[in-house]
Amino acid sequence: xxxxxxxxxxxxxxxxxxxxxxxxxxxxxxxxxxxxxxxxxxxxxxxxxxxxxxxxxxxxxxxxxxxxxxxxxxxxxxxxxxxxxxxxxxxxxxxxxxxxxxxxxxxxxxxxxxxxxxxxxxxxxxxxxxxxxxxxxxxxxxxxxxxxxxxxxxxxxxxxxxxxxxxxxxxxxxxx
Amino acid sequence: xxxxxxxxxxxxxxxxxxxxxxxxxxxxxxxxxxxxxxxxxxxxxxxxxxxxxxxxxxxxxxxxxxxxxxxxxxxxxxxxxxxxxxxxxxxxxxxxxxxxxxxxxxxxxxxxxxxxxxxxxxxxxxxxxxxxxxxxxxxxxxxxxxxxxxxxxxxxxxxxxxxxxxxxxxxxxxxxxxxxxxxxxxxxxxxxxxxxxxxxxxxxxxxxxxxxxxxxxxxxxxxxxxxxxxxxxxxxxxxxxxxxxxxxxxxxxxxxxxxxxxxxxxxxxxxxxxxxxxxxxxxxxxxxxxxxxxxxxxxxxxxxxxxxxxxxxxxxxxxxxxxxxxxxxxxxxxxxxxxxxxxxxxxxxxxxxxxxxxxxxxxxxxxxxxxxxxxxxxxxxxxxxxxxxxxxxxxxxxxxxxxxxxxxxxxxxxxxxxxxxxxxxxxxxxxxxxxxxxxxxxxxxxxxxxxxxx
Numbered sequence: 001x002x003x004x005x006x007x008x009x010x011x012x013x014x015x016x017x018x019x020x021x022x023x024x025x026x027x028x029x030x031x032x033x034x035x036x037x038x039x040x041x042x043x044x045x046x047x048x049x050x051x052x053x054x055x056x057x058x059x060x061x062x063x064x065x066x067x068x069x070x071x072x073x074x075x076x077x078x079x080x081x082x083x084x085x086x087x088x089x090x091x092x093x094x095x096x097x098x099x100x101x102x103x104x105x106x107x108x109x110x111x112x113x114x115x116x117x118x119x120x121x122x123x124x125x126x127x128x129x130x131x132x133x134x135x136x137x138x139x140x141x142x143x144x145x146x147x148x149x150x151x152x153x154x155x156x157x158x159x160x161x162x163x164x165x166x167x168x169x170x171x172x173x174x175x176x
Numbered sequence: 177x178x179x180x181x182x183x184x185x186x187x188x189x190x191x192x193x194x195x196x197x198x199x200x201x202x203x204x205x206x207x208x209x210x211x212x213x214x215x216x217x218x219x220x221x222x223x224x225x226x227x228x229x230x231x232x233x234x235x236x237x238x239x240x241x242x243x244x245x246x247x248x249x250x251x252x253x254x255x256x257x258x259x260x261x262x263x264x265x266x267x268x269x270x271x272x273x274x275x276x277x278x279x280x281x282x283x284x285x286x287x288x289x290x291x292x293x294x295x296x297x298x299x300x301x302x303x304x305x306x307x308x309x310x311x312x313x314x315x316x317x318x319x320x321x322x323x324x325x326x327x328x329x330x331x332x333x334x335x336x337x338x339x340x341x342x343x344x345x346x347x348x349x350x351x352x353x354x355x356x357x358x359x360x361x362x363x364x365x366x367x368x369x370x371x372x373x374x375x376x377x378x379x380x381x382x383x384x385x386x387x388x389x390x391x392x393x394x395x396x397x398x399x400x401x402x403x404x405x406x407x408x409x410x411x412x413x414x415x416x417x418x419x420x421x422x423x424x425x426x427x428x429x430x431x432x433x434x435x436x437x438x439x440x441x442x443x444x445x446x447x448x449x450x451x452x453x454x455x456x457x458x459x460x461x462x463x464x465x466x467x468x469x470x471x472x473x474x475x476x477x478x479x480x481x482x483x484x485x486x487x488x489x490x491x492x493x494x495x496x497x498x499x500x501x502x503x504x505x506x507x508x509x510x511x512x513x514x515x516x517x518x519x520x521x522x523x524x525x526x527x528x529x530x531x532x533x534x535x536x537x538x539x540x541x542x543x544x545x546x547x548x549x550x551x552x553x554x555x556x557x558x559x560x561x562x563x564x565x566x567x568x569x570x571x572x573x574x575x576x577x578x579x580x581x582x583x584x585x586x587x588x589x590x591x592x593x594x595x596x597x598x599x600x601x602x603x604x605x606x607x608x609x610x611x612x613x614x615x616x617x618x619x620x621x622x623x624x625x626x627x628x629x630x
Contacts, residue, residue, distance in 0.1 A: 015622070038194060038364070039619040040391040048388055053396040059404070077320060077329040089333050099338040099415050103345040106404050106411075110349045114356065117397045118382070121390045123359065127383020136386045137364040139194035139618075 004146060006174045007033065008158050009132055010167035012141040015041045021143065021165035022047045028161050030153065033146040036136040055113055055120075062112025063105045070104035071097060132173055143167070187281055188625040190464035194618050198364055201610045201617075204460045205365055209607055212459050217603045224596030230589020231306070239309050241586035247579035248569045252587040253307040254419075255561040256594065259444065260300035261343065261416055262437075262557060265409055266445025267293025268350055271357070272405035275398065280624055281473050283616040284465045288456060289449045290354040291609070295601040296448070297347045299594035304339065306590065335418035342415040346408055353401050356394070359384050360615040413441040420564065427507035427568030430495065436488035440557060443481035443527070446474050447553035452602065454547045456611060465612050468541050475540035478553065482531030485560075489528065503573065511567045515580060519563050526556020 010025075012018040018041065025032060026049070035048060045052075078084075079092035089096070118124060133142045145158055159170045192200070209217075234241045244251055267289035274282040305311045308318075315321065318340045320330050330337050363384035366377040384390070417437035420428035450471065457466040496508040511520045530552045534540040539549075566581050605611070 035388040036386040037388065037391060038198075038386060039360075039615045040395050041388070041619075044388045045392045050389060050392060053393050055393060055396045056400055059400045073320065074332045078332055082328040086331055086333050093333075096333050099335075099411070099418070100332060100341045102407075102411060103338075103341040106349060106408050107345045110352060110401055110404050113400060114352050114397060117356075117393055121393055123382040123384065123390075125382060126379045127381075128378075129363070129381070129383040129385040131367065131385065134367045137360070137367045137384075138198045 004033075004148070004175070006147045007132065007172065008145045008147060008155065008162065009171045009173055010143040010145070010162035010165065011133065011135070011169040011171065012143065012166065013139075013168050015141060017166040018141045018143070019043060019047055021162075021167065024165040025143065025145075025161055030145060030158060030161055031149050033144040033149065036132055036142045036144065038137055038139055038141070041141070055117060058116040059109045059113035063109030065112070066105040066108030067101055069108070070101040074100060130175060133171070144173075184624075185467070185469040186624055186626040187284065187467070187469065187620060188465060188617065189467055191626055192464060192621060194621055197614055197618050197621060198368075200462070200464070201361075201612045201614050202365055202368060204606070205608060205610055206368070210459065213603060213607060216459075217600065220596050220599035220603060222596070223592050224600055227589050227591070227593025227596050230586045231593045234306060234586050234590060235311070239307055241584060242590075243582045243584045243587055245579050245581070247572050247577050248566055248581040250307075250569065251566050251581045252562075252583055252591060253303045255558065255565050256591050257300050257303035258416055258437075258561045258565075259558050260296045260303075260594065260598075262413065262441035262444045262561075263448045263554075264293040264296035264300065264346070264350075264445065265413060265438070265441035266449045267291070267296075268346075268353075268405050268409045269442055269445065270449070271353060272402040272409060275402040276406060280620050281470055283620060284462075284467075284470055284612050285449060285453055285474075286616070287354075287357060287609075287613045288452060288606070288611050289445075290350060290357070291602065291605045291611075292448060292452060293350050293445075294347065294354060295598050295605075296445075297343065297350065298601070299598050301343055301347065302594060302597075303590075304336075304343075335415065335422050338415045339419060342412045346412045349401070349405055349408060353398075353405060356397060356401070357613055357616075358609060360386070360394075361610045361613065364614055365610065409442075410438055413437045420568075425568050426501070426503040427511065427564065429504075430492060432488055432491055432495070436485065436492075439481045439484035439488065440527075440560060443478060443485055443531075444554060444557035446477050446481065447550040447557070450474050450478075450546055450550035451554065454543060454550070456606060460606070460611065462612065465617060468543070471543065471546055472537075472540050475534045475546060478531050478549075479534045479540075482527060482534075482553070486528035489524065507568055507571070510571055511563060514567065514571070516563065516567045516570070519559050520567070523556055523559035523563050526552045527560060530556070 010021065012021060015037070018035070018037075022032065022035060022044070026047075032048065035044065037044070074097045075092050083091045085091065132144050133140060136142050143162065145162070147155065147158075150158060162170045188197075190196075230241075239253075242251070242253065267286075270282045270289040271286040274286075305314050308314050318330065318337070322328065358380070359382050362377050362381035363386065366374060366381045369377055414434035414437065417433035421430060421433040423429060453466050453474075454471070457463050493508050496504045499505075530549055533545075533549065539545050570580060571578050
């Protein structure tokens with residue numbers, strides 16, 4: 001049996017039942033592959049044991065890059081490459097560079113972070129999602145358990161764990 | 177743990193379930209277009225076509241087609257630019273500032289408001305581009321691109337250039353913010369669709385699968401984007417106001433402009449959101465999601481920003497008098513009692529007096545009166561931009577060059593073109609994209625719907 005191919009799915013109706021179920025299932029020693037929801041469920045990262053996202057760091061670094069590029073560009077163009085006195089103003093007065101620097105900081109921080117988000121979450125145009133259940137994007141929460149990862153446990157006992165945790169349905173799903 | 181409030185009005189009425197939310201909001205995207213939508217699109221396309229003639233004439237002949245003269249070098253073009261940019265602000269305010277303040281009532285209106293922002297900024301950006309006269313070479317003048325034709329770099333001392341950076345950043349960040357919000361909803365539509373529609377929405381959904389990990393990252397992205405977009409909202413109109421405030425023209429050279437322009441922008445933006453939302457909720461039967469409560473809250477924002485704008489008008493007058501500068505004093509007396517008195521008093525009536533009517537609960541909870549007043553505010557804000565720009569320019573330092581501005585058919589036509597463009601884009605958005613953020617609304621069904629608060 002290959003990894004990431006055969007799953008048992010627990011379908012949940014309510015986010016509070018789901019949060020409770022995740023804790024129960026993990027306590028019983030079952031490794032959860034992933035949980036799928038139609039909307040962001042608050043607190044789910046904690047119960048699933050996910051670490052905090054590093055996206056804020058990405059945003060900060062890209063922001064710093066934006067600031068540096070903007071200042072370098074403006075000083076280079078105005079002070080060194082083509083110095084010109086316009087309206088009696090200094091070649092390179094720092095205050096006039098503030099607006100453009102601010103905008104480029106925001107621009108690079110936003111685009112850089114979103115780029116990292118797309119790459120890390122494997123989101124891309126024409127990207128193909130592995131659909132565990134069509135109702136995930138409608139009204140159901142689904143907990144997917146990879147049979148290969150939990151091969152020490154019988155299928156029946158996995159189903160039993162899901163049912164006793166409050167799943168309204170337990171289904172199977174295989175991917176090619 | 178479920179938290180419900182017995183004192184707050186529910187944000188979703190009609191006892192909706194998660195399935196109802198998907199159904200009600202996807203209905204418009206999946207069904208045939210309504211007669212109202214088709215009529216609206218025809219009218220918008222008509223305006224686009226008619227206005228397009230004026231735009232073509234302007235591009236062909238040059239901006240001599242407009243009513244500008246040597247004294248009044250900016251008039252409807254920049255008035256329309258500032259007006260449209262201002263309208264855009266409510267979208268970002270709703271999606272970013274209200275997200276940071278954890279205002280859940282933004283959820284039903286943020287999607288459409290962000291779309292409005294994007295379309296309004298497209299309309300706004302057209303004006304500075306066209307008024308350069310030869311827009312096809314505009315990129316060389318506006319962006320720091322190396323070229324061999326003359327002055328090698330753009331002038332970073334100029335607020336007009338800051339505008340280029342501000343508007344383009346604002347546009348692109350708003351677009352990304354909007355699109356990220358749309359991805360989960362595209363996935364919902366993808367999973368309900370068949371055939372060609374499945375492939376189109378599948379491509380738009382970027383392979384979204386609803387995984388908890390992705391949702392967690394998605395929420396971080398939304399929060400940081402909101403944090404980035406919040407100062408952006410303030411910076412964009414502040415920078416637009418610098419176009420005037422850094423000059424030495426009496427009536428423009430004032431330090432109050434940045435906050436006053438931002439307040440005015442939010443004021444006009446909310447008025448336009450109300451105008452659009454009142455039509456949309458009726459046309460698409462979304463009364464259970466965009467409730468009277470939502471409309472009332474937006475009207476409260478209108479009272480606040482309208483009052484800030486009103487105080488700014490009065491402060492400007494006071495400071496002009498207090499400065500003791502004769503030219504400054506004259507500029508303001510001329511605004512109120514000079515040849516453009518009608519524009520000034522239209523502005524005062526529409527922007528200072530009319531929003532105060534929203535103090536009455538009966539008025540701010542009335543759909544019809546809100547709709548009328550939202551139009552009045554939009555008209556008033558257009559007059560504000562016109563008054564600032566034209567009345568300050570038409571009386572030059574030299575009385576021999578005093579002049580008046582009269583719009584030509586091309587001025588009116590280009591403005592009409594942007595209306596056609598804005599409403600065409602908005603109607604296409606409303607038909608093919610979910611107008612309400614389904615995923616976000618679903619997240620509050622359990623805590624803020626009528627079903628649980630009862």
